[in-house]
Amino acid sequence: MEELGREHESHRMGMHTEQLTGRTQQVFFSPSEERNFTYRTGFDVDFNKRTELDVADMEATAINLELRRLMSEGYGTIVVKNPGAKHSLGVSILNRLQLYFEGSLGYFGCGLIDGPNVRVSGRVGWSFAENMMAGTVIVEKNAGSTFGAAIRGGDLVCKGDVGSRTGIDMKGGTIIVGGRTGVLSGFMMQRGRLVVLGDAGDNLGDSMYDGTIYVGGKIASLGVDAVTGEMTELDVQWLKRKLAIYGLETPNGVENMTKVVAGKQLWNYDNLEPTEKKLVL
């Protein structure tokens, strides 16, 4: 409560006197801009500087703070041993980093990340990599429900099976499932790509606004306003390239995958309410 009574730093910087005139920014980049590939607010790390961290006796908050401290010291490769399926590990890393978990993670692991390359040798719980922004994340075994919920960018890969609602509300990025995915996968997705090499459960792509789903196995049923689309040569090239990066293959060949897109009948630009529209469809 004491914080509320103080004048915030942002006021001293004059940020509250700015007149907002619209959402389009008039100024873009200068051609003479310095070449820089990482955020100004991030840590300068070296992938060749490696360390190991045994977290068997540490709490989640302490582990995440220790990861931050190691990055501030320039460590670009961190191996976390004995994660013990603890929840919320490896979250909010807005940095380039090679991060390896030797074991399994609990709920909400690796959420809100922007940039790191993560590999988990075990399994992961619910909502893994939720709100991921950028980077690559590979899970060697299975994952729980809402895998990659609301992901906005990057590659999220589970080599095993995943639970229900995979990629729910995804707004970008690529989710690849090496095995099967549960019901309501791609529910309300808005963009991005969901690739399932095995079978997909009921109501795939229900209420999807946009984006693309590729399925290599059987689809139990499509959700409302999800329709099959036509595979293009560019789709095939992209899928082959992407799957090769992660050493994955689809049993019947990429060309024979089923492409699912939005029928775009549920978009909210009509007099009918969405629920009414669903009944019509």
Next chain:
Amino acid sequence: MTQDKDIDQYLTGDGVDTAREKEIGQHIGYRYDVNLVPDYDRLTPFLREYMEVMGWDDLNWLEDVHMGYEESRPAVFDRNINGWVTVPPDITLPDNQQDRDMIARELLIRFQMSERHPLVELNKAYRKF
């Protein structure tokens, strides 16, 4: 796909084309094909270097970045400021969407990583630890 349409559709018009769009007076949907996957033969040297620095084999999150068109001007959507950032008028746009998308990706990285990006100021003001 986008290549089949007039590449300058949203530069020369307001995007209000269909009967339904005319009825409601606004464009429906994105001003580009969000499902268009990148053609990696058109990567710029800057983007190749960016991928190498980040340790990625492909464009990663930039696969979802496209050249958009806002208020009849070419623009790129910056998710970190939740707004469109216009492309300088002296840049000549290529005649296909794939090359335009590559330019958009490069411009966005240069902007996001610069000292002029609004996140730098926000970070100074609000960072807690």
